[in-house]
Amino acid sequence: MQKSECPGGVQLRNRVTGNYDQRMSSSVQIKHRTTVQQSKSSPSTSSPESLRKLHPRPSDKLNPKTINPFGEQPRAPSAFAAIYSKGGIPCRLMHGSVKHRLQWECPPENLPFDPLLITLAEGLRETKHPYTFVSKEGFRELLLVKGAPEKAVPLLPRLIPVLKAALVHSDDDVFERGLNALVQLSVVVGPSLNDHMKHLLTSLSKRLMDKKFKEPITSALQKLEQHGGSGSLLVIKAKIPTYCSICC
16 A cells, blocks of 8 residues: 655655756856857867967968068079079080089180179079089180180189189188189289289288188189289279389
């Protein structure tokens, strides 16, 4: 026989059950809110924002705000490199098994020295291959052609500042190329170089203080005197009093 429950017990049980149901409902709501907040703070990788971070748009790379100002930026090509790349130098480097050589598009004696010789002299300040080889070898070979003195002498006022820039360059290899080019030029133009030599001797005098350059500079000065005659000795002694003439 089933016992009947008193009204007070029914009310108590209902209150307990109601409180439990309320607690369960509140717990479910809290978990739901927590899940929603986490989903908002941590967007899925499939969202547009996440995809944009993983795969930046090309326009982001062009935006100055996205560029690191302290990072290494690509350098623009030098004037000589740009001219060479566009075919402005009528020769190309030919790689050989032993040494490299230049292949001219036409005989060098048929080429105008202005502005080709000046452009090659500007290339002496290059520090990257193949520009270093093309400039120094092109300068040397152009001065060997028939009629080079008549073509080179009128260009001296424009050539000297370019050679000076190579002689004052901080890179030792650039300086040596400039020094060799100066000697090659003196062989061709002879005493015509004397009036311009004073602009170059100051940088040579400073490099003489470096022991590793003392011998090559002294040899270069002797060749300048040899091809420039007695007039060149006066110019050299005025700038470098310690120079000993080849006639001594």
